[in-house]
Amino acid sequence: MAQDKADLVEMLRKMILIREFDLLAIELRKAKRIYGALHPYVGEEAIAVGVCAALRPTDRITSTHRGHGHCIAKGADINRMMAELFGRVDGYCKGKGGSMHIADFAIGMLGANGIVAGGMPIACGAALAAQLEDRGGVAACFFGDGATGEGEFHETLNISSIWKLPLIFVCENNRYGAGNAVESVRRVTDIEQHAPAYGIPGVAVDGNDVLAIRDATAQAVERARCGDGPTLLHCKTFRWLFHAMRDAPQPDMRSADLLAEWRGRERDPIARFEDWLGSQSLLGPGELKTLRDRVKRDLDAAVEFAEKSPHPDPNDLLVDMFAE
Amino acid sequence: MREITVTQALEEAMIEEMERDERVIAFATVRAPALENKFGDRRVRFTPISEAAFTGIGLGAAGSGFRPVVNWGMVTFSFVAMDQIVNQASKIRYMFGGQADFPVTFRCTTGGGIQLAAQHSQSPYSMFMHLAGLKIVLPSTPADAKGLLKSSIRDNNPVVFFECSRLAGVTGPVPDGDHIVPIGVADVKRPGRDVTVVGLAYYVHEALAIADTLAKEGISIEVLDPRTLVPMDAPAIRASVRRTGRLVVVDEAPATCSAASEIIALVTEDPETFRALRSPVQRVCAAPVPVPYTPTLEQAALPDRARIEAAIRRVL
Numbered sequence: 001m002a003q004d005k006a007d008l009v010e011m012l013r014k015m016i017l018i019r020e021f022d023l024l025a026i027e028l029r030k031a032k033r034i035y036g037a038l039h040p041y042v043g044e045e046a047i048a049v050g051v052c053a054a055l056r057p058t059d060r061i062t063s064t065h066r067g068h069g070h071c072i073a074k075g076a077d078i079n080r081m082m083a084e085l086f087g088r089v090d091g092y093c094k095g096k097g098g099s100m101h102i103a104d105f106a107i108g109m110l111g112a113n114g115i116v117a118g119g120m121p122i123a124c125g126a127a128l129a130a131q132l133e134d135r136g137g138v139a140a141c142f143f144g145d146g147a148t149g150e151g152e153f154h155e156t157l158n159i160s161s162i163w164k165l166p167l168i169f170v171c172e173n174n175r176y177g178a179g180n181a182v183e184s185v186r187r188v189t190d191i192e193q194h195a196p197a198y199g200i201p202g203v204a205v206d207g208n209d210v211l212a213i214r215d216a217t218a219q220a221v222e223r224a225r226c227g228d229g230p231t232l233l234h235c236k237t238f239r240w241l242f243h244a245m246r247d248a249p250q251p252d253m254r255s256a257d258l259l260a261e262w263r264g265r266e267r268d269p270i271a272r273f274e275d276w277l278g279s280q281s282l283l284g285p286g287e288l289k290t291l292r293d294r295v296k297r298d299l300d301a302a303v304e305f306a307e308k309s310p311h312p313d314p315n316d317l318l319v320d321m322f323a324e
Numbered sequence: 325m326r327e328i329t330v331t332q333a334l335e336e337a338m339i340e341e342m343e344r345d346e347r348v349i350a351f352a353t354v355r356a357p358a359l360e361n362k363f364g365d366r367r368v369r370f371t372p373i374s375e376a377a378f379t380g381i382g383l384g385a386a387g388s389g390f391r392p393v394v395n396w397g398m399v400t401f402s403f404v405a406m407d408q409i410v411n412q413a414s415k416i417r418y419m420f421g422g423q424a425d426f427p428v429t430f431r432c433t434t435g436g437g438i439q440l441a442a443q444h445s446q447s448p449y450s451m452f453m454h455l456a457g458l459k460i461v462l463p464s465t466p467a468d469a470k471g472l473l474k475s476s477i478r479d480n481n482p483v484v485f486f487e488c489s490r491l492a493g494v495t496g497p498v499p500d501g502d503h504i505v506p507i508g509v510a511d512v513k514r515p516g517r518d519v520t521v522v523g524l525a526y527y528v529h530e531a532l533a534i535a536d537t538l539a540k541e542g543i544s545i546e547v548l549d550p551r552t553l554v555p556m557d558a559p560a561i562r563a564s565v566r567r568t569g570r571l572v573v574v575d576e577a578p579a580t581c582s583a584a585s586e587i588i589a590l591v592t593e594d595p596e597t598f599r600a601l602r603s604p605v606q607r608v609c610a611a612p613v614p615v616p617y618t619p620t621l622e623q624a625a626l627p628d629r630a631r632i633e634a635a636i637r638r639v640l
Contacts, residue, residue, distance in 0.1 A: 125384020320422030
């Protein structure tokens with residue numbers, strides 16, 4: 001793929017923004033300024049950004065409960081995302097969805113989803129629409145390792161293979177399905193091995209290498225656009241933080257050594273990409289600081305935007321129930 | 325007017341809507357040769373037996389600009405797609421703040437009385453009524469079936485379209501041309517003075533037969549068919565009950581938390597209609613059992629003319 005500097009730096013900006021957005025959301029939730037449940041994407045930023053870098057703006061994606069990263073990577077407006085977390089009328093869902101149900105149909109982001117594997121058939125439908133439209137569009141569905149235990153995973157692999165749908169299956173294997181380590185709930189942990197059983201390619205990728213993910217996605221997209229059908233990408237990563245939090249994060253039962261290994265500069269997807277960009281003379285220390293300052297300013301502005309937006313009027317409770 | 329069966333009426337509706345709008349696509353686990361020959365296998369697809377997948381595919385394609393008609397076959401099979409129906413289809417518009425429409429129609433057969441035993445004789449419309457966000461249609465005549473299926477396909481919301489198994493071969497007059505029946509409008513199938521009988525699907529026909537019989541005794545029955553269960557045409561039902569002062573609701577679903585219960589609640593919680601009631605309202609529903617196979621037991625489980633007539637006589 002082309003190594004255009006502006007594109008690469010934009011990928012890094014999105015990765016940093018995703019991480020800082022979620023770290024900020026955790027603090028906002030602890031301070032009870034936002035509500036409900038949060039599922040941070042920290043440590044997995046390379047996958048959303050790498051995949052979306054290989055998609056067109058008109059391509060469609062579905063997301064998961066851990067969905068803020070997918071929104072930002074697909075180009076969502078963080079002001080409206082933040083307003084949604086604050087439950088305000090200027091949020092993407094006018095405060096009706098919250099963290100687990102952010103969607104932006106205008107940019108092809110067909111929704112975060114609180115049900116494991118729930119978005120997979122919907123992505124399959126978006127891929128069918130792309131096939132029928134015949135304009136070279138594709139769909140991508142993000143899902144975790146936990147989703148591979150659901151019937152919807154197997155059903156959509158099979159049906160999309162039969163119909164040669166332009167669909168990219170993106171398994172974000174962060175090694176935990178809620179509180180369960182992947183090896184405690186699966187005999188086969190090489191998720192890509194499911195692909196040949198359904199007659200499609202399965203590709204294992206370093207889930208913390210944003211360029212490897214972008215390139216693997218680009219190949220899958222090319223195959224999909226040619227009418228050759230879906231691909232299963234197995235992106236191996238690690239969930240840095242807890243599965244979910246409400247008032248407070250769940251206690252982390254994992255060993256300190258394991259956490260330190262994955263959070264170190266060698267494996268951290270953002271640090272790795274920063275270092276690579278530096279080694280290629282594509283990003284100097286000054287530029288990195290400018291980028292990080294911009295992310296902070298944008299997030300401060302998003303919080304200000306959200307707080308200025310009013311809460312919905314209870315009289316509008318039934319608005320949006322049915323279309324005309 | 326020409327007479328055709330419910331099945332023929334539904335096929336006409338499909339053909340006309342697919343001709344009218346090329347965004348209408350259809351999936352089912354069985355082939356539909358007439359549709360496939362006419363519209364090709366891109367728009368008319370037979371699917372693997374993967375209800376969760378093709379229910380969600382319908383929803384996803386609807387959110388991406390198409391108007392899918394997803395045929396579950398029997399409502400029985402929809403239960404393996406409950407995530408897509410309950411967590412996704414019924415909530416997707418509202419929880420995303422109304423930013424997209426999901427014009428998808430889910431077709432399925434429903435009801436017992438044809439010795440298909442417990443799993444294939446269910447009438448679970450109230451389960452779907454309970455989910456805010458789905459429109460629910462249950463026609464009783466070929467004309468209503470055609471007109472309501474066309475309205476369902478044109479509706480910009482998820483619609484569950486129930487087709488009563490025992491009515492598939494029933495014939496009736498259907499107007500030529502683009503015959504449309506609006507969703508949410510009940511129909512008085514027979515006007516009367518003494519008792520309102522609200523029947524659903526097959527039991528509209530049973531109520532009409534009983535009304536004929538009782539007319540010979542000078543008892544005047546009004547038979548009302550809601551035709552759609554969500555939205556329910558409460559004003560029409562209440563108006564009928566205010567005229568007659570008496571209400572019997574007949575359906576082949578068990579009574580607990582049923583469409584019949586809902587109809588009675590809508591009638592009795594309206595002060596003016598409540599004051600017009602001259603006797604306690606009655607439900608004639610299925611026994612609270614899985615529908616049994618053998619005819620003697622199946623007939624005992626489902627409402628029959630004797631029980632409907634007895635209920636009418638109790639309110640008189």
